[in-house]
Amino acid sequence: MGKFLLPYKFKYWGAFMLPFGFMGWYAGQMSNVIPWLSFMNWGVPLTPIFLGICFFSCLLGLLFLIFSKEKIEDEYVQKLRLESFQLAALVQIGYLVYSFIKLIIITKYVRDEKEYFVFMFLKVLLAFWLVYIIRFNFILLRNKLKVSNEK
């Protein structure tokens, strides 16, 4: 598994790019927060470019966080990684089934089905990575805290 992972230093890049990319993308979505972006006449449609950069920086940050090695990437860390992937896959399937059932129930209340589908799949996709990141880092952090209490 280790040969597909990026070097450890990418984790820092990920930790920087993910929150800033997300904040930028979110702020861009709220056009009333940064209206000057749309009105500045730089000869290019700045808002879509800004949104694109932020969105891909967010995705790239997520990728760097997930696929970068730990400081010491040993067999225990790899086992944790595998278990976290398994749990994330299970949660994703559960969430997908839940989303479909919800869609069947509320289908007549949905205004734009296409948009609903796109967001639904985006959420299902993100659920996998978020569960993976949270579970993997939670166990690592918990163990670090336990270890720090040991001699």
Next chain:
Amino acid sequence: MKNKVRELRTKNNITQTELANELAVSRQTIFAIETAMYVPSTVLALKIARKFKIKVEEIFELEKKD
């Protein structure tokens, strides 16, 4: 699976960090092995045995549930 890693480590007056450095693993891994949260691979088990100069089966012992 039970193991005597902690017992052997304290007997030999070695810290978790020192053992981890010698075996090229993290301190967390040593902690996980000692608390039976994790069963090491054959390679790591052999490395531990070599470090303490005893046989693997003297360190690791199967339990009824295994």
